[in-house]
Amino acid sequence: MLALQRRYLGDDHFDTGVSEAGIAEILVELERYDDALPHVREAERILVHGSSNVRGTQAWILTVHGELLVGQGQFGAALPLLEQAMERFGDGAAASTNHALAMWTLARALNGLGRDGDRVRSLAEQARATFTSLGAMDAHYRDAVVRFLDRLPARQAPRKSKPGSGGTK
16 A cells, blocks of 8 residues: 555655654554664654654654654653654643553653653643543554553652741741
8 A cells, every 4th residue: 555655645745754654653562673663764754854744643653753763761851852742732632542642652761861850741631531431443552541540659649748847037
């Protein structure tokens, strides 16, 4: 299919980029990261760096690239891509599998770097809620997030100041 798209639509067509992204996503799911990388780069070239201005699609391929890097243990390299994906999804974006996947992958990257435990938990909880709301189709994601949350340390209760300390006189 990809060869036909390239022949009839061209190397820079939006649909060619979407196909490249889909292939990359499947290969990442199969943990075939080295095979996925050329497809990720080609999809980014077309969808992120090209003339495409479809923010949700751009966010999707940035998320796939972030997943690839997290799968390889390259948490620091994944972080800026996942933050860009989150920006492109935006605060008001409708809950979707791709948005929830970006949240969960960002949580795993931050956790892998030992950063911002509260944000890690918050992102993972939001992802779990979205996967839960999307039903059986995304149950495998929901279950993976639940296992991830179970491994996180418990939230720290906020410290209460002692009476008479820290106040102004």
